[in-house]
Amino acid sequence: MKTSLTPVDAPSIKSRPVYARLEPRPASLHLIVADGEGAEAVVEMLAKANDRSEILAAAHVIYVPGPTGVDLAARLEGLGAAQFFRAPTIPALLPRLARVLQDARMGTQFYLAGSEGLIGQAEREIMNTGFPFAAIQKEQRGSTLRRVQCVHCKGITENVATDPFKCSHCGLNLFVRDHYSRRMAAFQGVNIDAEDPGLVPESVVRFQ
Numbered sequence: 001m002k003t004s005l006t007p008v009d010a011p012s013i014k015s016r017p018v019y020a021r022l023e024p025r026p027a028s029l030h031l032i033v034a035d036g037e038g039a040e041a042v043v044e045m046l047a048k049a050n051d052r053s054e055i056l057a058a059a060h061v062i063y064v065p066g067p068t069g070v071d072l073a074a075r076l077e078g079l080g081a082a083q084f085f086r087a088p089t090i091p092a093l094l095p096r097l098a099r100v101l102q103d104a105r106m107g108t109q110f111y112l113a114g115s116e117g118l119i120g121q122a123e124r125e126i127m128n129t130g131f132p133f134a135a136i137q138k139e140q141r142g143s144t145l146r147r148v149q150c151v152h153c154k155g156i157t158e159n160v161a162t163d164p165f166k167c168s169h170c171g172l173n174l175f176v177r178d179h180y181s182r183r184m185a186a187f188q189g190v191n192i193d194a195e196d197p198g199l200v201p202e203s204v205v206r207f208q
Helices: 038-047 052-057 073-077 090-103 116-128
Strands: 029-035 059-064 083-086 108-114 136-140 146-150 156-160 173-181 186-191
Touching: 029 038, 029 090, 029 116, 038 052, 038 073, 038 108, 052 059, 059 073, 059 090, 073 083, 090 116, 108 116, 116 136, 116 146, 146 173, 156 186
Parallel strands: 029 059, 029 108, 059 083, 108 136, 146 186
Antiparallel strands: 146 156, 173 186
16 A cells, blocks of 8 residues: 655645645535545545444545556445445546535535545645635545646646656656646646757656
8 A cells, every 4th residue: 555645744845735644524515536545545534433424424425546547446335425426537537526516515525535636636626616725635645646737838748657758748858846736736847958958867757
């Protein structure tokens, strides 16, 4: 089991997402969005609850396999939440999330768990509806592959593992920065050989 948590009290860069363990909270609706190993974080959160059945009776779980192919949907579905939906991909998951948000009311608690790509895009959808940031809990679990926006062509490349890497849209060699845009739900990629074209360091695997 892979776990990656950024300490709440020591973010490396101000824009860098901050994560912590999911904790059960009182709510009229528990909206749980997870991918890959994020399912394990959800199971662990429910194990802390004084009355797990009460949370599950008011829970809507939306799940998608992780970027490396990890699929724990059966484990989450077996918990017995009031509603469960498994999407094949994040783009297929987001419309479902948007529909659920249309009916959500104040007092909803949001639990996001899994890859940063999933967490960032789900958080953006929630924030766009006006829900308070304090109602959103986030736990990064499993894959650390990054969603990166090229600052030059504005194209987004999913599941980036190496640094530097070649932009999938414009072909520039990009350095993956830790600076993160909540609006784009992506890290920033900057041309690494702008001053010396062709002088590109060897790519190394930084995210898995």
